[in-house]
Amino acid sequence: MKAPERKPGAGIRVLVAKPGLNGHDRGALVLCRAFRDAGMEVIYAGLLATPEQVAQMAIDEDVDVVAMSLLNGAHLTAFPKVAAVLRQRGASDIILVGGGIIPEEDKPLLEKEGITGNFGPGTRLSEIIDHIVTRVKKERTHS
Amino acid sequence: MLPNLRKLRGEGTPMSPTDQGRFPKRNLKQLKTERTVKADAFSRSRLHAIATAQRRWKEQVLNKWLSTSSERKTVFENLSGIPLNRFYTSRDIASNNYLEDLGFPGEYPYTRGIYPTMYRGRIWTMRLFSGFGTPEDTNRRLRYLLEHGETGLSIAFDMPTLYGYDADSPRSLGEVGKCGVSVSSLEDMERIFAGIPVGDVSTSMTINAPAAVLTCMYLAVAGKQGVPPDQLRGTVQTDILKEYMAQKEWNYPPEAHLRIIRDMIVYSTKNLPNWNYVSISGYHIREAGSSALQELAFTLADGFEYVKLGLNAGLAVDDFAPRLSFFFNCGMDFFEEVAKFRAARRIWARVMKQKFHARDPRSMLLRFHTQTSGASLTWQQPLNNVVRTAIEALAAVLGGTQSLHTNSYDEAWALPTEQAATIALRTQQIIAEETGVADVIDPFGGSYYVEWLTDEIEKRAYEYFDKIESLGGVLAAIKEGFFQREIAETAYKYQKQIERNERVVVGVNKYAVKEQPPLNTLKVDLAAQEKQIQRLKELRAARDNSRVQVALENLRRTFQDDEANCIEPILAAVREYATLGEIVDVGRQVFGEWKEPGIL
Numbered sequence: 194m195k196a197p198e199r200k201p202g203a204g205i206r207v208l209v210a211k212p213g214l215n216g217h218d219r220g221a222l223v224l225c226r227a228f229r230d231a232g233m234e235v236i237y238a239g240l241l242a243t244p245e246q247v248a249q250m251a252i253d254e255d256v257d258v259v260a261m262s263l264l265n266g267a268h269l270t271a272f273p274k275v276a277a278v279l280r281q282r283g284a285s286d287i288i289l290v291g292g293g294i295i296p297e298e299d300k301p302l303l304e305k306e307g308i309t310g311n312f313g314p315g316t317r318l319s320e321i322i323d324h325i326v327t328r329v330k331k332e333r334t335h336s
Numbered sequence: 337m338l339p340n341l342r343k344l345r346g347e348g349t350p351m352s353p354t355d356q357g358r359f360p361k362r363n364l365k366q367l368k369t370e371r372t373v374k375a376d377a378f379s380r381s382r383l384h385a386i387a388t389a390q391r392r393w394k395e396q397v398l399n400k401w402l403s404t405s406s407e408r409k410t411v412f413e414n415l416s417g418i419p420l421n422r423f424y425t426s427r428d429i430a431s432n433n434y435l436e437d438l439g440f441p442g443e444y445p446y447t448r449g450i451y452p453t454m455y456r457g458r459i460w461t462m463r464l465f466s467g468f469g470t471p472e473d474t475n476r477r478l479r480y481l482l483e484h485g486e487t488g489l490s491i492a493f494d495m496p497t498l499y500g501y502d503a504d505s506p507r508s509l510g511e512v513g514k515c516g517v518s519v520s521s522l523e524d525m526e527r528i529f530a531g532i533p534v535g536d537v538s539t540s541m542t543i544n545a546p547a548a549v550l551t552c553m554y555l556a557v558a559g560k561q562g563v564p565p566d567q568l569r570g571t572v573q574t575d576i577l578k579e580y581m582a583q584k585e586w587n588y589p590p591e592a593h594l595r596i597i598r599d600m601i602v603y604s605t606k607n608l609p610n611w612n613y614v615s616i617s618g619y620h621i622r623e624a625g626s627s628a629l630q631e632l633a634f635t636l637a638d639g640f641e642y643v644k645l646g647l648n649a650g651l652a653v654d655d656f657a658p659r660l661s662f663f664f665n666c667g668m669d670f671f672e673e674v675a676k677f678r679a680a681r682r683i684w685a686r687v688m689k690q691k692f693h694a695r696d697p698r699s700m701l702l703r704f705h706t707q708t709s710g711a712s713l714t715w716q717q718p719l720n721n722v723v724r725t726a727i728e729a730l731a732a733v734l735g736g737t738q739s740l741h742t743n744s745y746d747e748a749w750a751l752p753t754e755q756a757a758t759i760a761l762r763t764q765q766i767i768a769e770e771t772g773v774a775d776v777i778d779p780f781g782g783s784y785y786v787e788w789l790t791d792e793i794e795k796r797a798y799e800y801f802d803k804i805e806s807l808g809g810v811l812a813a814i815k816e817g818f819f820q821r822e823i824a825e826t827a828y829k830y831q832k833q834i835e836r837n838e839r840v841v842v843g844v845n846k847y848a849v850k851e852q853p854p855l856n857t858l859k860v861d862l863a864a865q866e867k868q869i870q871r872l873k874e875l876r877a878a879r880d881n882s883r884v885q886v887a888l889e890n891l892r893r894t895f896q897d898d899e900a901n902c903i904e905p906i907l908a909a910v911r912e913y914a915t916l917g918e919i920v921d922v923g924r925q926v927f928g929e930w931k932e933p934g935i936l
Contacts (some may be wrong), residue, residue, distance in 0.1 A: 200858075208744025214495040214511055216584025219625045222824040223831050225936055237936055239500075240584050243507065255525075265495050296750060297852070313715050314748055315844045318835055 198210070199230025201326050206256040207274075210238035210247040211263060212271040220292065220314075221262045227318040228260070244271050248278035251287050257329050260321075263293040273306040288328050294318070338709035363442065383427050390425065397420075409838075414672050415830060417631035418792055424784035424798065432787055436607070441777045443697075445679050445685040447790070448778040449736040450701040455774035461739035463540060464757060465490040468908040469864045471527035474517040478532060486761060489570075490540040490740060491528070492516035493550075500587045500920030502547045503741065514543075515751070520872055521915045525553040526560065531927050535563035539570035540615075540705070545587040546572035548596050551613070552907040570660060571612035571705075577638040577810060578617050581819035582624035584932065590811055592615040592927035594645060596902060601646045603645050604844045604902040607655045611660045614642055615705065621819075622665035623711050625827020628676045631665060633800035634819055635778035636683055639802075641810045643692055652691050657699035666732040667709040668719035668724060675789035676779050677735025680704070683794055706732035707741040716851065718844035726763050733767055734780055740764055817933040824935060848865055872915065887912045887923055895926040 209225050209270050218240060228235045236254050238247055251259045259279075262273055279287055290310035291303055300311045312325050319325060412420040418555045422429075432438070438443055442452030452458060464486055478489050489633050493516040496508035502520040505510045519525055534557060543550045550574050558568055579586050586593065596613065603615040607829035618635035621760040626634065639660060646656045664680070688694040708728035713721045722745045729742050742760040744752030752760070768774055780786040807813040814820075833839040840846045887909035894900045909919055 214499045214501070214507060216579070217624075218584055219623065219824075219827050222935075223625070226824070226828040227831070228676075229936070233935065237934070240932065265511060266514035267495070267510040270346050294748070294750065315714050315716060315841070317845075318831060 199301065202231035202233035202322060205232075205240060205325065205329050206234045206236070206254065207258040207260055207325065208236045208238055208247070208254055208256045209260050209262070210242060210250070211240060211246040211276075212242060212247045212261060212275055213236075213263065213265070213267050214241065215263050215265040215267070216240055217264045218262075220264070224260060224292075224318070224321065227322065228325075231322045244274035245267065245278050248275050248282065248284070249273075251279065252282060252284045256287060257332070258288045258290060258325055260325070261289065261291050263291075264324070268293055268295055269299055269302060272303055272308045276306045276308060278296050288325070288332055290312075290321075290325060291330070292321070313317065339460060345469075354395065361715065371822065378426060379429055379706070381856075383430055385452060386425055386427055390427075390674065414628075414669055415826070416627035416672065416793070416796070418629070418672075418789070418796070419855075424788045426745065427786060428784055428788040432791065437791075438781060438787075444689065444700060446681040446701050446779050450681065450703060450738075454736065454777040456777070457731070459768045459774060459841045460733065460737055460764075461488045461538070462486055463490045463706075463739045463741055464761055469513040469517065470867055471517055471519070471524045475528050475530055475532070475862070477754075478528070481757075481761070482532070483760065485765070487537045488540060488544070489532070490741065493728060494518045495519050495585075496520075497550075498543065498545065498585045500549075500916060502872060502917030503865065504872045505917055508865075510862075510865075512868050518868050519550065519553070519916060520868065521875055521913050522553050522556050522910050523871070523875055523913065524868075525550075525557050525628055529557050529561075533563070534561055535567050541570070541572045544573050544576055544579050544583070545550045545585055545593065546916060547572045548600050548611075548903060548906050549910065549916055551600065551611075551902065552910040555907060565607050566609050567738050568608060569610045571615045571674055573617060573663070574614040575617045575638060575642075575663075577641060577814070578620055578635070580930075580932070581621055581638075581816045582626070583620040583825060586930050588923055588927040589930040590814060591655065592923065593927060595810075595898060596923075597642070598645050598649045599901045599903050601642070601656055602649050602651065602901060604659065605646075605651060612659055614926070615661050615663045617663040618666045619663050619707050621823060622667065622709065624823050625830065626823045627666075627712075627826050628667065628669065628672050629796050630800070630822060630826060632676050632683075632793060633797040634796065635662065635664070637682065637810055638802050640687060640691075643688070645856070647692070652697035653688075653694045654699050657688060657692070657694055658696060661738075662702055662703050662704035664706050664732075664737075665709050666706050666728040666735070666737075668712050668728060670727060670731050671786055672793075673728070673731040674735045675786050675793055677704070677706075677732070677737065678778070678780075678786070678790045679793040681736070682790070683797055703738050705739040705741070706735075708735040709741055710747060713743060713745070714749040714844050716848060718745050718748065720843055721748070722759060722763070725760060726767070728775065729763055730767055730771075733773055734778075736778060763931075764935065771821055815933060817935040820932070821935040825873075851889070875913060875915075878887060884909070884912045884914045884918070887914055888918060891919065892922050892926060895923055 206326060207228050209221050211221055225235050225237050238250055264294045268291060276289055279285055291308045292310060292312040295311045303311050312321055356461040414420060440445045441449040441454055464481055494513050495511045495515060496503060497519045501507045503518050517528060541550055555565060574597055576597060580590055600613045604611050616635055618631035620632040621634050642660060645655060647653060682700045685700040688700040694700050708725045712724050725742050729740060732740055742763050744756035744760045746752055746756045802851060804810060804813050807816060807818055834845055835847055891905040891909050894905045896903045906919060
C-alpha cells in the first residue's frame, strides 16, 4: 500500500452539468470520473437540466465549481444563462468553467461572463483539473 | 517452411554456374504442377509440423532477437481488451470450418458479404449526413450534394427536433438549427424537399425518439408530390434502445417508445415495403466511448429486442426482419473494424436462423451503413483528419458496408464547410474508383489474423449476450445502468491511456505543435431561430386549429390504448399541421418522462 497522498482536488465540490438539450455525455462522464479520482466530490446534474435548474442545483449542493460541457453549439446561450442566474441569486462566488465544441472567437465572450477554461476536445484531463484547482485556490484566498 | 514452398522459391535447388548473380531461373511448368498439388493446410500433421517449427523459431530466432531489442510494449492489446499475438498462423483458425463459418458471398452465414457480387455489381451508397439551420439551408446543401454525385440523402436534425420540442419552445432557446435542421411542422419538411422528387431518392433521417412523427411528415410530403407510399425508399433511425445506452435523446420512458416502434414495425410492414423503419445503431454507442466489441455486442442485442418486438406484435419473423438494417461506426483500429463487420454478419445470420427461426435469407443478412468515427477526429492539425477518415473508410469498405458516410476534416470544430464535405465525398470516390479494393470480395477472408479476430469478437459478443440475459434482458440492463456504465468506463480507460501516453493520437499527445484554431468555420446564426419562431407563429394562426385539436385528442386516445396502432393518428395530426412539439407533448402527458439511473 502506498501512503495516502493528498490528491490535487481534495476539498473541492464540483457540479458537472450539461445545461440544455444535449445528450452527448461522454466528455462529462469522463470528467466526473477524473474529478473523482483527483479527490473532488463530484455531483452530476444529469441530462436535460435547464440552465436555471443547473444554477439552482449548484446553490443547493453548495458547490465550489460548476463544470459545464456542451457539444451542440448552444454554449453561448446556455453557459451565460447559468452565470446570470447564479448572479441573480447571489451566488456569483461559484466558479464556472466550460468545455466542448467552442469556437475560438466565442471564448472571450464566455470569459467576460466569468466562464473560463472553455476546453476543446483532446484537452488533457490534468489540464482541466489544474485549471479548476488554481481557480478555487485563487477564489479562496480572495474571499 | 513447407517443403514445396521452399522449392517454389528456388531454395535448396542448386543454381547452375551461369545463374550466379542473377535471379534463379525456375521451370515454369514444374512450378505449375507443384502449385496444383493438393495442399491441406489444416491437416493435423501439417498443424503439428507448424507448432513444432514455431517452437523452434521462438527459441532460435525470436528469443535471440528479443535479447538485443525489446518490443515497443510488453502487452499488445486492443481497446476491446483482446490481447494480440505477434502474428497468427493456420493453427489459430484451425477450428474454422470454411463452409460453416465463412461460406460464399450472398450466402449463409454471410461472413464474406451479403451479396453474391458485392462491389463488383454496385459500389456502396455514398451518403453524407447533412442538415443545418433553416429548412432552406438544408435544401440547398442536399441539392448541392445530389449535383455532385451523392446517391442518397441523409438528414441531421437539430437538438430541439431530436428531443421533440418546437423551435419556439423556451427549451429550444439557442439550439435551433445548431447541429442539424430545425423541423417543427410539416411545412418545414416541405421546404427541405422542395424541388427534390422523393420518389427518386433514398432518404435517411437521423431521428429517434420522434421518429414516428418525422416518418409521417415524410409520408405527407410524398403524398403532396403524388408519390405512393410503397415507392418510398429510405431509413429512419428510430433505435431508441441505444439512446438510453448512449446518445440519451429520448422523449418518454423506454416502454412507451418501444410501443410506438412496435406500431411503426406493423404499419411499415403493411404499407412501406421499401422503408427501413429502424436502423439499429452502434455508431452512438461507440462515439459515447465504447470499444468496437461493446458496440457490436450491444447493437446486436438491441437488434434482437426489435425482432422480439415484431414477434410480440404478432408478425411472422420473415414478414418484417428483412427491413431491419444496421448502422455502425468505423474507428482507427483497422483490422479490428474489418473483423467486427464480418463477425456482425455471421452472428446476426446465426441468431436469426437458430434462435428466431427465420427462413427467408433476407431476414438473416445484416445490411449496414457505416460512418467513420467522429470521436477519432482531432481539432489539432485538422488536415490529419482527412487521412484518418480515409483509413476508416477503407476498413468499412473492406468490411463490406452497404453505405458510407465519411466525416469532414473540420468536424471537431464545427459543422463541415462545403469544401471539407466535398473532400469527404472524394475520399470515398477515390477508394471506389482508384484503389481496386472494390474488385475482389472480402479480400481479408483467409487472413490468419482477421479470421482469428473475427472468431474472437464473435465469441466475446456471445459472452456479452449471456451477461445481458443474466441481468434480465436489454430493458432491465438499461434501467440498471449496465450499458451506460460499461461505456463510460471504457471511455475513461481510453482517455487515461492517452494521458499516460500509452495510446498515441498524432498531433494531440505526440507530434503536437503550437497552433491557433481556425476561425472560418461554418456558423449557424441566431437568425435561423428567429425565422423559425416567426414561421411557427404564422402557422399556428393560419391552420384550422379546431381540426388540429381533434387530431391531437384522437392521438391521445390512441396513446392511452396500448392495443391501438398510433401511426395513422400521428399522420392525421401531421397533415393538419399539428407541430412536432404538440404531438410529442400529448405523449409526454400520457407516458410521462424518463430519468436515467445514476452510474457514477
